[in-house]
Amino acid sequence: MNFSESKTAVKQLLSGVNPSEVPRLLSWIRDSDELDKLLPDNKTAILRTIADELRGRLPQDAMLPSESTAHAKMQQRSQPTIHVDSFLYDEDQVDSLCEEGTMSRSFCLTCGSYRTAPLDFISHSFSISELQFLFENVLPDLSGRMLVDVGSRLGAVLYAGHVFSSASQLIGLELSEEFVKLQNDIMQKYKLTDRIKVLHTDVCLQNVLLQNTDVLIMNNVFEFFMEPREQVRAWRFIVENFRKRGSLLVTVPSLQESLSTLQEALQPGWVEELPVDYDVYLGTDTDPDALRQIHLYRVM
Ligand SMILES: C[S@@+](CC[C@H](N)C(=O)[O-])C[C@H]1O[C@@H](n2cnc3c(N)ncnc32)[C@H](O)[C@@H]1O
Known part of the structure; x- marks a missing residue:
């Protein structure tokens, strides 16, 4: 249905609703998030645009030099760990950065050799x-x-x-x-x-x-x-x-x-x-x- 056909269908639907229930139905359409599932792409697209903007404004590890406690705690972990912010970078973006050589999923156990072990990734965002x-x-x-x-x-x-x-x-x-x-x-x-x-x-x-x-x-x-x-x-x-x-x-x-x-x-x-x-x-x-x-x- 295009917009005009959808409008006609909504009007037709409303004409069949018990008149005393119409205000309740309209306020449910306006306020409830039960209809949100119908617009998922638009919503995630807004979040991806914000993430793009933030990526451009932050260093790749999305951490601030002033976060001294967080930097120290990451260094104290038993396994070498890097911060990859999951809100900013999805799996495909991490793959592209690894292909480009600006990020790595592993570290070298003996410098210069092929002996490598996986790095731990943590994220400070959902x-x-x-x-x-x-x-x-x-x-x-x-x-x-x-x-x-x-x-x-x-x-x-x-x-x-x-x-x-x-x-x-x-x-x-x-x-x-x-x-x-x-x-x-x-x-x-x-x-x-x-x-x-x-x-x-x-x-x-x-x-x-x-x-x-x-x-x-x-x-x-x-x-x-x-x-x-x-x-x-x-x-x-x-x-x-x-x-x-x-x-x-x-x-x-x-x-x-x-x-x-x-x-x-x-x-x-x-x-x-x-x-x-x-x-x-x-x-x-x-x-x-x-x-x-x-x-x-x-x-x-
Ligand atoms: C893991 S991040 C959470 C990110 C975000 N809530 C999310 O889920 O995407 C934790 C954040 O909490 C902040 N933080 C830590 N202790 C805090 C406190 N006592 N009061 C306010 N913020 C705090 C840190 O500066 C850090 O930015």
Whole structure:
């Protein structure tokens, strides 16, 4: 159907709806994200355009020289590790960079020889397919709800929340001033300021905001950016303040894993884990193991 035929079909459909139900139906069409699945290409295209722009504005490893803790922690890992940001680079782009010789998937064990071993890749952002999965398969309809991304970095969760959800407010909290500026530039350029706001702050200063948050996203926030003692303090602050009954918490990795590495026990009765259906097909670029790291909880 072309546009004009579709309009006629919609009018015909509306003429058959019980008149008292028409306003409800129209507001569902306007606000609900159940229809979003009909426009996936347009939505991911917007995110890819933003990722292109960010790639041009950041070094290839998408890390700032000021991120000294993260640089040091990557060097301390047992296996040589590089940062490849999954929001900026999908598998095909990584392959092209490797073919060009500007990126490598392996390192040389004896310099100059053919003895090589694979490098560990880590990402400090969700990929576009993980974000689509998060908003379309993990979270419910977010109409009227406030979502907070702790450590919003490049803003990937916020831009994806804008295109894939009807959340009324998408708020990013970020320690790095340079990343806050970058996110603000993108929001202005792509006209996303109606629902997104980024605060240059430590989450541990945001008790009132956390008390009012409906959905809290925590993607590997602290592990690379804080020392264990500070991580424990930050988790305790979150448990104390993110308490609104029924609010949703998304973590990567699971809460159990995040806290057990810090030898911190999960406070009993704070949240309950909700089931997530990981068996969805989102294209060949999706890493099923990465999706399984996404966990959903509800505050009790
Ligand atoms: C792994 S990145 C998360 C990226 C983003 N949320 C995503 O999912 O694509 C973690 C970010 O959290 C920020 N961060 C770490 N500790 C923080 C804190 N206490 N308050 C606010 N931001 C923090 C870091 O600067 C870093 O940019």
